[in-house]
Amino acid sequence: MIKICYSSLDGRVKEIKRIAWRVLIFAMLLMLISCSNSTNYAVSIKQIDCEGSTCNLRLEISEDGLSLPEFLITLDRPPIDGSDGIRIKGTEISLDLKEAGSHTIFVTLVDGKRFLSTPVSKEVIINLNPPDAPDLTWSLSQGELKLSLRSDSSDSVTDYRILVNNVLHSSTQGTFSFPVERDAHYVIQAFSVAGNIRSDPSILDLKLSEDFAPEVELTSVLPFTNGAVDITVVDDWDRTNDLSIKAFLEESNILLLFDGNRLIPEIPLPEGINTLVVRVADSSGNVTELKRELKTVRKTSVEIPELYIEEGTIRNARWTTPKGMVELQRYIEGEWITLSSHSSEEESSIIAKDSISEKGDLYRIVVNSDSEKLLPSIPVFAKESLFRRFSTEFISSFLGMDALLVGGNTYRFYGNIVVRDNTVMRVESGTSLTIPRGNTLLVSGVLDLEGWKDRIKVNPGGSSGTIEVTNNGVLIARSVDFNNSTVSIENAAVAVFEDCTLSGDLKISGARTVQIYNSHFSGDMEIENVRELLIHQSDFSGSSLVLSGLGRVSLSRSSLRFHSLEIVDSRLEAYESLFEAEGLFVQKTSHLLQTRGALIETEITVSGASSIHIEEPNLTGAVKIELRDLSRLSLQKDFEGSIEIVSDEKSAIKVF
Incomplete structure (x- = not known):
């Protein structure tokens, strides 16, 4: 019996082993099948924004599977299984949470009931309190x-x-x-x-039953520069075009015309204090009247601001100037850029490193005063350089290097000499330069003639060689006698003459800035396409002077004596200056303003929609003004009978 019993037990054990092996093999097959369908998914919540009870989620999934699985969303706890929560497809999800407070949102990738990723979560705060009423x-x-x-x-x-x-x-x-x-x-x-x-x-x-008077606001810069007065007009019911806007000067009845944004004087405002009256009326008859004093300054200062640049590890700017606000400017790519602004008590400024370049820099100061006009200072060129010093008499080339001509020496140029881009030719005081006839000193870099201690003489022996500044070159001449030289400036950056004399011809065709201070030029002159021409305490004489295509021209305390003087497509403001010409022609939309200046035996022809404004003139001999082709003359009443005026039917005369 025992044997049977054991024999019977033996058979059952064998049967159990066979079943266990079958289960193990089946489980392994299941694992293989599962592994064959597995993917490597990872999910992240890139962004979650909650507004009120609504939360918007943007999810990002990285996977190498064949299809995008579903997302399982649960609130405040991770999911128990694949059916626990809300199943959603797509990576942009919007949830509506009705309960205020702090919540944690869990996101899990699922396929059927299987989890494909571990849950990721973000905490949000739901505020269901309404915002304050606005x-x-x-x-x-x-x-x-x-x-x-x-x-x-x-x-x-x-x-x-x-x-x-x-x-x-x-x-x-x-x-x-x-x-x-x-x-x-x-x-x-x-x-x-x-x-x-x-x-x-x-x-x-x-x-909305009331109708109020228009609101008016005026903005202008003092002193007034004869540009325009900015005006803002607002009415409750009428549009600006439907309002009646009248503006005039109380003292002289000169009108200012409204262009939609500004009040533009029909003629230049007289010097001194002018009371501007502005009346604005709406369609209901409501009227607003405003008065504003406009101070016009035309007196120019005899003094010119002086700028000094101290070189070294730190570049320092110092200046002497009459009282006024000071702007330190640097010349950059055709423009004068303000580096810093200073009160009238300040006298120096350290120039920042980003305003210093290896090729050298040009600086000047501009002073703004309430009592008088001040012209800009003479520009100063500063460069840290190991100049090649020349002391031999004969020079045929600078070899493309920065050159220093030592003071007190005499130099003779052979052939055409070139001052190249980004190089400097600096000439010290007391030097004599001879450029033989037919030869040219061609400047596309910087020619700096510093004769302020002892005058520099160019062609003192009567030679008539040429100095030509071109290709954005710079000429700075201080206390230089050019004698019979020909000076030609074409497409230059800056040309400066201070305390200079020239008995040859001067031709300028294209420059950003030309400054002529305390100089005496005798010879024919032609200046065209200059954006800024500044002339102060200088005398010019010759056969003809042509000013054409000029932007801003200031003529201060100077005299122009020519047989023929033409102003073409230019705006010239002359202060305490003298004109003497057999024929003075103001043409092609030009504008000439003369204040407290002299007119001597001059016949003026104004044509081509040009204008001339004469204020407090000093008249000598017969002065005649003829107006043609839509041109305009404005003149003080006290001088109306002192000038012979002839006008065609299309032109206008304004007496104030």
């Missing part, structure tokens, strides 16, 4: 009602809404504008909105 301000302009909404809960506010007579409007900035009708009744409800939660309304009950 503060509401309103204004009426040109028949449009403008509303501005602002809530103390602005950090949580996503947009603002208004309900106007049952019409809903929305704005994220809280500004609204819409046309309204006079004498109409408007009930406006305004709301702050945070997500999908709206505040209590702010209510505005309007009956």
Whole structure:
């Protein structure tokens, strides 16, 4: 029996082993099948934004599977299995959470009931309290009602809404504008909105029956520079074009014309204090009147600001100047750029490293004064360089290097000498330079003639060689006698003459700035295409002078004596200066302003829609002005009978 019993037990054990092996093999097959279908997924919550009860999620998934699985979303706990939570497809999800407070959102990738990733989570705070009702301000302009909404809960506010007579409007900035009708009744409800939660309304009950006078605001720079006065006009019902706007000077009745934004004087304003009167009337007869004093300054200072540049490890600018606000400027790519501004008490400034270049820099100062006009200083060129010093008499080349011609020596150039781009030829005081006839000193870099201690003489023996400045070159000449030399400036950057004499011809064709101070030129002159021409305490004489295509021209305390003087397509302002010419021609939309200047035996022809303004002139001999082709003359009444005036029917004369 025992044997049977054991024999029987033996058989059952063998059967159990066979079943166990079968189960193990089946499980291994299942694992193989599972592994064959597995993927490597990873999910992350890139962004989550909650507004009110709504949370928007942007998910990112990295995977190498064949299809995008579903996302399982659970709140405040990770999922138990694949059916626990909300299943969603797509990477952009919107959830609506009804319970306020802190919540944790879990995201898991699933396939059927299988988890494909571990849960990732983000914590959010749900605020279901409504935002504060907005503060509401309103204004009426040109028949449009403008509303501005602002809530103390602005950090949580996503947009603002208004309900106007049952019409809903929305704005994220809280500004609204819409046309309204006079004498109409408007009930406006305004709301702050945070997500999908709206505040209590702010209510505005309007009956638009009143009509107020226009509001007027004037802005001008003092002293007035005869440009324009900025004006802002606002009326509650009328558009600007429908308003009546009149502006004039109380003392002289000179009109200022409204162009939509500015008041532009019909003629230059007289020197001194002028009272501007502005009257604006709307269609209902409401009138606003404003008065503003405009101070016009035309007196020029005898003094010129002086700038000094100290070289070294630190570049320092110092200046001496009459009282006024100072601007330190640097010449960069065709423009004078303000580096710093200083009060009248300041006398120096350290130049920042980013305003210093290896090729050298050009600086000047401009002074603004309430009492007089001051012309800019003489520009100063500064460069840290190991100059090649020349002391031998004969020079045929600078070899493309920075050159220093030592003071007190005599130099004779052989052939055409070139001062190349980014190089400097600096000449010290007391030097004599001879450029033989037919030869040229060609400057496309910087020619710096420093004769302020002892004058520099160019061609002292009567030679008539040429100095030509071109290709954005720079000429700075201080205390130089050019004698019979020919000076030609074409497409240059800056050309400066201070305390210079020239008995040859001067031709300038293209430059950003030309400054001629305390100089005496005798010979024919032609200056064209210069953006800024500044002349101070200088005398010019010769057969002809042509000024053409000039931007800003200031002629201060100077004299022009020529047989023929032409001003073409240019604007010239002359202060305390003298004109003497058999024929003075102002042509092609040019403008000539002369204040406290002298006219001697001069016949002036103004044509081509040009204008001339004469104020407090000193007249000697017969002076005649002829107007042609839509041109204009403005003249003080006291001098109307002292000048012979002839005009065609298309031109105009304004006496003030």
